[in-house]
Amino acid sequence: MPDDSQPGPAAGRRLRLRADCERCFALCCVAPAFSASADFAIDKRAGQPCPNLRPDFRCSIHDRLRPRGFPGCVSYDCFGAGQQVAQVTFGGRDWRQAPGTAAQMFRVFTIMRQLHELLWYLTEALALPAAGPLHGELGAALAQTERLTRSSPAALAKLDVRASRDDINVLLLRASTLVRASARQPGANLTGADLTDADGADLSGAKLSGAKLSGADLTDADLSGADLSGAELRGADLTGRDLSGADLAGASLRGARLIGADLSGAGLRMADLTGADLRGADLSGADLSECFFLGQSQLDAARGDQGTRLPAVLTRPAHWPAGRGPAGPAGPAPGG
Secondary structure (H helix, E strand, O other): OOOOOOOOHHHHHHHHOOOOHHHOOOHHHOOOOEOOOOOOOOOEOOOOOOOOEOOOOOEOOHHHOOOOOOHHHHOOOOOOHHHHHHHHHOOOOOOOOOHHHHHHHHHHHHHHHHHHHHHHHHHHHHOOHHHHHHHHHHHHHHHHHHHHHOOOHHHHHHOOHHHHHHHHHHHHHHHHHHHHHOOOOOOOOOOOOEOOOOOOOEOOOOEOOOOEOOOOEOOOOEOOOOEOOOOEOOOOEOOOOEOOOOEOOOOEOOOOEOOOOEOOOOEOOOOEOOOOEOOOOEOOOOEOOOOEOOOHHHHHHOEOOOOOEOOOOOOOOOOOOOOOOOOOOOOOOOOO
16 A cells, blocks of 8 residues: 655645645635534534634634534545635635625535545545556546646636546546455355345354445344455445454445444455445444545544554544554544
8 A cells, every 4th residue: 555654746635635724714614504413513504604613714612523512523524625715716815804705615615625535536546556557547537637626716616526526436436446356355255145135134254255235235234253355335234233353355335334333343455435434433443554545534423542553644533532452554643
């Protein structure tokens, strides 16, 4: 796996794709809408400033967001779109001083965030050696996406970002297939089996390398200690499931629902975690050091400890308690 902690183009690009709230105008506290839920304590419509937002664009309860019912704010990641819109697209003019720009700025922010998220994935894909055959296409897609981020406010506001996302997602899927193939273990039982109707099955310790479980309802399945290396779990419902100690090397967990799942001690080498919902998932002692397409917001929404091994480019969430075991190649602690 690449080491983006070292100086280089990928590392520099990753730094630019991290939120710098000091150079933003709290766009994430105004532009998006949210509803009262487990993630947010109140309803807020799009374009309405959060009542906790101070005149200086700082959050009045920033150090108490979780206990005050706003864990969704803690795990939100703009991928650096906020400072790009504030300082580059709008040249440092904030929406309070220039209220006529507000509606357009908020619209542009939602577009820019999607573009920056694509840049994050493309940058990572370009750093994956196994995706080498696609590096030319990935590089071209990255350059085109970067050009779009430099467009005028009017052009960005009219941009159909869905078309870009669709094309790039196809390319990223191809890259994922190449990377995950390098982690599959040949010769396991039930390889390639279609287990989409595995609801309620006792699969603890089962050998399911390469099994097809895309979209499967595994609501009552016991998967603790299972060999799921190379398994296709795209979009699978794994909410609350026991996957402790499972081997998920090379598995596709794109869009999988892992809300409250137990992934303690699981191995996820070369696993694709694009868009996996990890809210409340237990990652204690899990090895994510060589997984890919994992974002900081996914980690921030999960639970883990000092024994959780993380990719070097990500930061251990401050709310994770200390635990036993080696920390492995983790990013620096906040403020460290």
